[in-house]
Amino acid sequence: MTVRTQVLDRETGRALSALSAAAKRGLGDPALAELVVIRASQLNHCAFCLDMHLAIAREHGVGERQLDLLAAWEEAEEVFDERERAALALTEAVTVLTDGFVPDEVYERAAAHFDDAGLAHLVALIVAINNWNRVMVTRRVPPEGYTS
Numbered sequence: 001m002t003v004r005t006q007v008l009d010r011e012t013g014r015a016l017s018a019l020s021a022a023a024k025r026g027l028g029d030p031a032l033a034e035l036v037v038i039r040a041s042q043l044n045h046c047a048f049c050l051d052m053h054l055a056i057a058r059e060h061g062v063g064e065r066q067l068d069l070l071a072a073w074e075e076a077e078e079v080f081d082e083r084e085r086a087a088l089a090l091t092e093a094v095t096v097l098t099d100g101f102v103p104d105e106v107y108e109r110a111a112a113h114f115d116d117a118g119l120a121h122l123v124a125l126i127v128a129i130n131n132w133n134r135v136m137v138t139r140r141v142p143p144e145g146y147t148s
Contacts, residue, residue: 004138004139004140005139006139006141008139016128016131016132016135019124019128019131020125020128020129023121023122023125024125026117026118026120026121026124027118027125028118028121030060031061032083032087033125034056034057034060034062035057035062035066035070035080035084035087035088036091036122036125036126036129037049037053037129038050038057038067038070039070039071039073039088039091039095040091040095040129040130041053041133042071043092043095043096044095044130044133044134044137045137046132046133046136046137047142047143048136048141048142048143048144049129049132049133049136050143051144052143054067055147065079066079066080070088073085073088082113083113083114086109086110086112086113086114087110087113087114087122089106089109090102090106090107090109090122090123090126091126093106093107094126094127094130
């Protein structure tokens with residue numbers, strides 16, 4: 001097995017943390033922010049981020065039913081409200097970029113539930129967690145039993 005660096009430049013880590021914190025603050029909904037980062041982390045197979053953000057989500061009152069069904073949110077219509085579903089659809093579109101861009105209908109669905117500032121913070125949050133996921137997955141950083 002290839003030995004991978006566990007080092008993350010301190011300045012880079014601070015910049016990524018600052019982006020994440022600003023996006024979460026601007027979004028103003030800690031529970032929704034955690035659903036978004038968990039869904040992106042599921043798609044990116046980032047065990048470290050899943051471990052951390054599942055714990056944080058519970059601290060912010062996200063229920064076990066939502067956490068259990070998050071990977072199948074589209075089928076679990078009664079578990080997620082329309083705002084959450086719009087944010088999750090945008091999360092998937094930005095994370096996967098299947099067609100090389102975010103489809104207009106996905107963006108418009110999110111824009112119907114968020115004002116310009118909220119949408120900007122939501123996009124920034126999705127970009128931030130995708131950055132973190134890639135940093136952690138590339139280095140294969142294992143989950144460490146996150147505690148706050």
